[in-house]
Amino acid sequence: MFNALRESKSADRTRYLVVDNASADNSLACLATICPEALLLANENNVGFGRANNQLVEHLQGKYALLLNTDAFVAADTLSKTLGYMEAHPDCGVLGVRLVGREGDLQPSCRYFPTPLNVFLSRTGLQRFFPVVKRVDDMDWDHASVRECDWVPGCYYLIRREVIDQVGLFDPRYFLYYEEVDHCKRVKQAGWKVVYYPHTTVVHIGGESAKSVVELNVVSRQIPRLQIESELLYFRKHHGLLGLASHMLLVSLGDLILALKALLKGRGRAAIGACWQHARDTWALLRDTQLASQPTR
Missing domain, CATH: 3.90.550.10 (Spore Coat Polysaccharide Biosynthesis Protein SpsA; Chain A)
Structure with a gap:
């Protein structure tokens, strides 16, 4: 370089x-x-x-x-x-x-x-x-x-x-x-x-x-959670509360659609569990960031 x-x-x-x-x-x-x-x-x-x-x-x-x-x-x-x-x-x-x-x-x-x-x-x-x-x-x-x-x-x-x-x-x-x-x-x-x-x-x-970041944190979901958090902060900042609400609604709908697709294609519990985990992390971070108004760190 x-x-x-x-x-x-x-x-x-x-x-x-x-x-x-x-x-x-x-x-x-x-x-x-x-x-x-x-x-x-x-x-x-x-x-x-x-x-x-x-x-x-x-x-x-x-x-x-x-x-x-x-x-x-x-x-x-x-x-x-x-x-x-x-x-x-x-x-x-x-x-x-x-x-x-x-x-x-x-x-x-x-x-x-x-x-x-x-x-x-x-x-x-x-x-x-x-x-x-x-x-x-x-x-x-x-x-x-x-x-x-x-x-x-x-x-x-x-x-x-x-x-x-x-x-x-x-x-x-x-x-x-x-x-x-x-x-x-x-x-x-x-x-x-x-x-x-x-x-x-x-x-x-x-x-x-x-x-x-991975090396300094033992939590295996750290990187996905960081991406979710930044996404929430961005939508609140540039799309307001209405845009954030729309995003949360579409996230939940998206996780449901992906879980149904995984079920129909026989991908097993792991794929369905990943959708559930994504939904849980997103809603938890919405709470932890006080409706995406501040970062968690």
Whole structure:
């Protein structure tokens, strides 16, 4: 990752800032060897994805900030190409790129905002019956052209400094998941564009940013619960109490539909139990977050 950034045309103007979010391995020692010029901020506790990135804001000096996950691997031309696009398009506030997995499989890279309805349709598999409803992950095109979108994943997240000064970075209430969704929502509301740029590729392994959360918690359902909580916070914030109520109704209906599908297809008690557990977790977190008005941590 650092080698690829060093090989870019913008290497001489690049400053490295790293937040170690209470890693339990030898990450700090490795970093000192691999990139001794980096400014390192080490947290004693895992403060979450958004809060960790927010710690970097006061140390920013350049015109742009690139948020890069530990599980994202860039090409040598990625930084220079994306900066070049931002320079040529001053109305672009946030830029994302084409993401592929370890085996080269295309990942959702150009996304629409979630709503109670499209989340329900996607989760239950009923989306095909409602083609006019925009999917959160639109994979029905080749991802080969530049496109303005609602939000881009945070594993490679290039932001104009002016945007950060205007709308801030991530809402600290999201511990993990929905940080960039919420941020892009605010960026677009402020009049900036969010753009998907396909002319360079980043390999995204996936799961490394969440890995430390799993390691630091013995509860096996921690990651799904974090996603559920962030979803509740997002819908309350951007859709109000009515939108939150609609989401809760559709979640319950969705769990019922999925349980019935599992029963009819003979998938067994485990699949049905997973639906029941999802419903229980969602309603419990609605209570624990006081109707999605505050986070649990």
